[in-house]
Amino acid sequence: MEDKHMLMIPGPTPVPEKVLKALGTHPIGHRSGDFSKIIAEINDNLKWLHQTKNEVLSLNVSGTGAMEAGMINFLSPGDRVLVGVNGKFGDRWAQICEVFGIQTERITSDWGTPLDPEEFKTALEADTNKEIKAVVITHSETSAGVLNDLETINKYVKAHGEALIIVDAVTSLGAYNVPVDDWGLDVVASGSQKGYMIPPGLGFISVSDKAWKAYETSKFPRFYMDLGKYKKANAKNSTPFTPPINLMFGLQTALQMMQREGLENIFTRHQRLTNATRAAATAMGLSLFAPDDAASTAVTAIRTDDAEAIRTTMRQKYDIALAGGQDHLKGKIFRVGHLGFISDRDVIMTIGCLEATLTELGHDFEPKSGTKAAAAALV
């Protein structure tokens, strides 16, 4: 049905009406006093969301752009880094390092299996010459619905003392507790079309003092992605280049909504939606791709050979978009997003339609077991 589209994918995520209205507002000059005030408010609220006193910089780039900026501003050609790879995005960060001539050591696990923190411990403890300059971790690996144990890995990075921790928090920030200062995270990258509840187009990077020290000696040429320029402009509530003004109107509104909901409530909601989705999938006889203790709170990956048939029926009959598998998982899994502006109702609705779809496709399970399990988990 036209215009009845519902996004249950891990990005873009649904956008609240208030934010859509803000997006559709006449732009004002980005060098005006009025816009400076908006930047000041956004910067304060970004720090609140990141639970940090660090500078949080806003760039006119996608999440990949934010991660690239988060690496090339603090490293130099030939530097040695460890990159955790257990999905498409971890693999992408390793590729970027390689393209930029960084010595890249991949610490891998299968897609669907969390990274083993002990492997990082071993590699970091073996590095007695302190050659490892950074450890790059995808917190929530969107391609597999896996939440990596950033907290533990980061403890080993801190014990190493020299290496920076560079975090892809694209689908964890705003969906899971990422206490930047408490954990001492150096570089944390995220993107607007995820927990932020606004359309894509803005990337965010929080930068610690330790990372800024590394910036001083970093040797990659850069201009548009030179974070020093953003820091300098931020201090004057400005931007080095023309910012995406209307997206920032949307961001301002979305951050206000998030503040009204409160951080703890946001995290609890995402955990509840995750629990409900997983309980329902299991009750309907489906196989969860990630283990319970490493489940992303942004997206649940479900393994089934008729993944594409399920997605097609859900889209065509119920106007619900689910994500498919990527690369070698194409057709093997489907992924239910429950990230950002998603309520209990949205999950119940999705599970209800999934029950009908599975029944139509000949899956054998107890009728209504999915919605029953979801509802029980949502209490």
Add this chain to the structure above:
Amino acid sequence: MEDKHMLMIPGPTPVPEKVLKALGTHPIGHRSGDFSKIIAEINDNLKWLHQTKNEVLSLNVSGTGAMEAGMINFLSPGDRVLVGVNGKFGDRWAQICEVFGIQTERITSDWGTPLDPEEFKTALEADTNKEIKAVVITHSETSAGVLNDLETINKYVKAHGEALIIVDAVTSLGAYNVPVDDWGLDVVASGSQKGYMIPPGLGFISVSDKAWKAYETSKFPRFYMDLGKYKKANAKNSTPFTPPINLMFGLQTALQMMQREGLENIFTRHQRLTNATRAAATAMGLSLFAPDDAASTAVTAIRTDDAEAIRTTMRQKYDIALAGGQDHLKGKIFRVGHLGFISDRDVIMTIGCLEATLTELGHDFEPKSGTKAAAAALV
């Protein structure tokens, strides 16, 4: 008066209601068939706007990002380039080249004076070893309201045979005739918040076959800005990274509006608005910063010692935003934008308010001479 703000600056430019509504639409998945159709339509219409068969790539970056991508994808460290510098933006492109270790020769003229094509001819003819890999030209230098003679400079580049012509068309595309194929322009960069009539956040780059050949041997590391990835994705009506979906909704609508108006009409309108603004300024005894035969059709710079007082009164009393001077021209000039979604009525209104402002500030000129001259030029 609240919400009565009127942008008469060279970017961001006013956005039509239809485009604002498109911006405020619920996003859809960027990997969906429906979004592919939008990309296909946009790509066709971008080619129409650029008057080219070349690929026109859309990046989630500002105009500066587009220009950086337009240089680092086709050059290598140590390459020799000529950069025309007669304003803030030409200077910025030279800075980017220097940051990336490109041998940068600046061909300069004073801000407000067009670049001298003969200087390019001399430098290019002297380069018998064909070491010059590119000539970088800011077509409309926004900081000074000067239109450089791209057509003539480009002829000398073509006579050289080896060098690419890389063009900043940020405030000329959609405001002045830039026939990419007729002139054989290799790389043409532009930005959404200008002639395109949408808010900032998208950069565009058209790339010739000759430039793609140079891409093959270009040696700068890049990932997010790797135009080869965009070309490959474009061929499948896709994007390599998450695109700014809502801005692309706006772009789709704006390009449809531009097609209905027609290219010739768009150029004629911008010329008419420019003539009217300049005639009015002269009639009111103000001094034009750029000569008639090198007047930008996007923005008119006006020299007067009370530039800031004029801007303040225009903003506070009439809710009209004018641009100030940049760098050493701060306080020395003000700039009236007449770019994008600007009609005859907007210019008459601006001139009327400028008359009142000048009178209030004690300028001595014949009453109503500004609006009279503007109206005469608009016939």
